[in-house]
Amino acid sequence: MPPESAPPPVRSSFAIDVPDALLARARAGEAGAFEQLYRWFERPVFTLALRLCGDREEAAEVLQETMLKVFAKLGEFRGGCPFWGWLRQIAVNEALMRLRSRRKWEDDTALEDHALADEHLPPPTAAADAAALARALMQLPEATRSVLWLYHAEGYTHEEIAALMARTPSFSKSQLARGGRRLRALLESTAEKAHA
Known part of the structure; x- marks a missing residue:
């Protein structure tokens, strides 16, 4: 491998x-x-x-x-x-x-260790329509959306995001993993509706 x-x-x-x-x-x-x-x-x-x-x-x-x-x-x-x-x-x-x-920061707890493996998955496919991606991002909780944007679009590391948000790197990793899954599900749902 x-x-x-x-x-x-x-x-x-x-x-x-x-x-x-x-x-x-x-x-x-x-x-x-x-x-x-x-x-x-x-x-x-x-x-x-x-x-x-x-x-x-x-x-x-x-x-x-x-x-x-x-x-x-x-x-x-x-x-x-x-x-x-x-x-x-x-x-x-x-x-x-x-x-x-x-004062709308959510108190998400860290995901189980196996969920953190999703961190290295690529962001949603580039074929996703930009407008659909923007709409899906807006449906995510603020902290999750912030981590996704800072990590994928701005290139911040988990340590940098943790410092910015006064959290831990594991919080950033869990938000990235959870947010990536939610974003993919939202985009897939949008695509299915478009093809129905």
């Missing part, structure tokens, strides 16, 4: 190379540079917030708060990581803070 290989790295929608000159202009307070950064990152921030929060109005608020914080803290960015990674971290923190403030 061949050894299990790690899943391919995920390329985040945030992975936009920002020229140092643009950052310097933004740090200097140039409105045009801020506007360009906003335009480049508006869609990835909104999409991430929508997937985590499940609500367009809340996603718009997360976008606004994220960009305000980015602009206010731009002088603190020292370049130890890509600018997009720093901005993405602010967006994730804003979205998760909004979820925590709603």
Whole structure:
């Protein structure tokens, strides 16, 4: 039996190379540079917030708060990581803070050890219609949806997700396994209805 290989790295929608000159202009307070950064990152921030929060109005608020914080803290960015990674971290923190403030986090317990084997299964097939996938994601509990999105779409590890959500890595693994099964079932049900 061949050894299990790690899943391919995920390329985040945030992975936009920002020229140092643009950052310097933004740090200097140039409105045009801020506007360009906003335009480049508006869609990835909104999409991430929508997937985590499940609500367009809340996603718009997360976008606004994220960009305000980015602009206010731009002088603190020292370049130890890509600018997009720093901005993405602010967006994730804003979205998760909004979820925590709603106090709707579920108290799911960890799955049995055998269920964690599902973690290495690929996400639902690429043939799934994007709209059906978005609808199915919105039917999942917030914590489960957040873990699925952060892991599969943004490339966070279980340890990083656990730190972001103030949980354990096993919580992230169990949510990924459970969420993957629920998502597949929802997509299969949608496909069966479409073919009926």
